[in-house]
Every structure is written in structure tokens, then in C-alpha cells.
Amino acid sequence: MASVLRRRRVTMVGDMVRALLFLVVMLTAAAAGFGMGPARADHLAGKRVLHIDSYHAGNEWNDRIAVAVREGFEDTGVDLRIIHMDAKRKAEPHQIAGAVEAVLRTIEAFRPHVVTTSDDPVARYVIMPHFRDADLPIVFSGLNWDAGAYGLPYGNVTGMVEVSPIPQIVRLLRSHARGDRIGFIAEDTDTKRKELAHHEKLFGLSYDAVYLVSSFPEWTTAFRRAQSEVDMLVVLGVGALTDWDETAARRLTEEETRIPTGTDFAWLAPYTLLAVAKVPEEQGRFMAEAAQRILHGERPGDIPLAYNREGELLFNQRIAARLGIDTPPPLARMVP
Numbered sequence: 008m009a010s011v012l013r014r015r016r017v018t019m020v021g022d023m024v025r026a027l028l029f030l031v032v033m034l035t036a037a038a039a040g041f042g043m044g045p046a047r048a049d050h051l052a053g054k055r056v057l058h059i060d061s062y063h064a065g066n067e068w069n070d071r072i073a074v075a076v077r078e079g080f081e082d083t084g085v086d087l088r089i090i091h092m093d094a095k096r097k098a099e100p101h102q103i104a105g106a107v108e109a110v111l112r113t114i115e116a117f118r119p120h121v122v123t124t125s126d127d128p129v130a131r132y133v134i135m136p137h138f139r140d141a142d143l144p145i146v147f148s149g150l151n152w153d154a155g156a157y158g159l160p161y162g163n164v165t166g167m168v169e170v171s172p173i174p175q176i177v178r179l180l181r182s183h184a185r186g187d188r189i190g191f192i193a194e195d196t197d198t199k200r201k202e203l204a205h206h207e208k209l210f211g212l213s214y215d216a217v218y219l220v221s222s223f224p225e226w227t228t229a230f231r232r233a234q235s236e237v238d239m240l241v242v243l244g245v246g247a248l249t250d251w252d253e254t255a256a257r258r259l260t261e262e263e264t265r266i267p268t269g270t271d272f273a274w275l276a277p278y279t280l281l282a283v284a285k286v287p288e289e290q291g292r293f294m295a296e297a298a299q300r301i302l303h304g305e306r307p308g309d310i311p312l313a314y315n316r317e318g319e320l321l322f323n324q325r326i327a328a329r330l331g332i333d334t335p336p337p338l339a340r341m342v343p
Contacts, residue, residue: 061129063093166313192220216236282319
């Protein structure tokens, strides 16, 4: 059953928040390179890089990260291999244990010179227990808000921490909302619970209703409830919902949305009024560039942790029309 948690609203405050918001300004399409310069392929032939995806092939966000990693190694001579833990859909302890064993066997057989990773499960179940301060260099991505939850960084690990423009999304929604009640709907996973905690910790933002769901029918029920229980709704990940129905979700949201809705994923923009969307390719580029720096002799510990900075503002005219909104935000791209 979808769970609903009631909480007290707090305001966004503090210099730390303003500093973080500066880091996560998302309305630029400029690449966020970090000074490596053009790739040097003079002695990378024969080097091996293993990319470990916490989730499954077909998860659009992670697939786009992996594509960017692959593109980052084009013409370098690097032998890149990609494997998937499928921890979002197969999250039972015995399934996670089997996935970890498969990863460790692959590392032992492939003997990578550098490992790149996506998302929290690989950090929690592989990096922290098996490769903390080990000889194997690792570059992570997609750890939401705080890598310190896993004791990172280690001497052999660097990476890009993933942050979301939640205050910007809420600010845009509030301009169209009839009241101040905010809801949050997402898949019921440890990652989304972690995000909820950091929304309050970093931004002082508490949700009046939280809907954590485990199936598409639960999502549709929660979405309908939110239309009368809150005044605006933040819509986050649904990748763990193995029965997600794009057609039905689009029909539901276009016909029954009565409050402004927003997301930080471009692929969820068809179901929301607007999106301030992160760019997964930014994380893939970072990992490929950092891995090449390591292959050329730099130590992971000498490469500072980074935060994602790129993004795009999207506006859904079909849902806007239902809400009586006819003016898109400046710089917004229309959702097809």
C-alpha cells in the first residue's frame, strides 16, 4: 500500500543552502568539464575499464550515463565493459548478495585498471565493504546528496555527487498553486527515502504528504489522492515499478491533473506540468574524464568530488492547458 506521511512545513534557510543552490543552478546547457582537456590516447590501448550500473539495462537515466561513458572512451583504445546489478527490480537480500558475487567475479576475471559506477547500491554493497582504500581506482556517480553516507571519499575513490533542483521546482510550482501544501510521490526505495531526508536537511523542506509506492496501480491511486490532499506535487523516480505503463500514465495525468506537478527527470516530463531536469550525460562524461586522468597517472584522491550542474527546463503544454496556464516559464522547452 502507498504510505502517506504527514509533516510540518519548514522554510528554506541558511547560507549553506544558498551555496548549494549556486552549485545546482540547472538552467544552463553548457558542458561542465573540469579541466582535463582533450583525451590523450597515446598509451591507453589495452587499458581496461569496468562500468558497474546499480540498476538494469533499459533504465533510461542510467542507460544515458553509460552511453556517455562509452562515448568518452571512443578512440582511446580502452577496453570498456558494462555490467548491471539490477538492484532496483531485484532488491531482496539474497538477490543483492547474488548480484554482488557476480560483480566481484567479473572484477577478478576482467582485472580492470579503473572501475566506474552508477548509483547508491554499488557504493553500499560493493565499494564500501570490498574496496575501501583498496588498490583498485574507482569513480562513482549518482550518489544522491551525500557520499559521506558510505564514508566516501576514500583514497582510491572519487566521483560526482548527484543533487536535484528541488527548491527551484517548488518555487515554480508555488507560482501556480492555490495553497502551500506540498506532496511527494516516488517509488518506495532506500534512495528515495534518502532523498526525502536530504530535502529537509538541506532545504528545510517538509512535505505535507509523502506517497511511496511499489506498483503502477499504487502510483495511480496515490496520484489521484494527491489531487485533493495537496496543492502541488513533486514527482520523482518510478524506475523500480516494473509494471509502469507509459500510455496509461500519460492518459491519467493529462486527464486528471488538478494541481501543478513537477519533476527533476526529463523522461517524467510527459506526466508533469514542468521539469527542471538533470542531465545524466554530465555524470557519464565526468567519469570517463576522471578515469582517463587516473589511467594517465593521477591518484583518485587528488581529483576533488564534483556536483552535477547541468540541466534543462521543460514545460508540458497539455497539462498546462488543463490547469489554465498559458504562459511557459522563460527559457523552457516544450514537451513533445
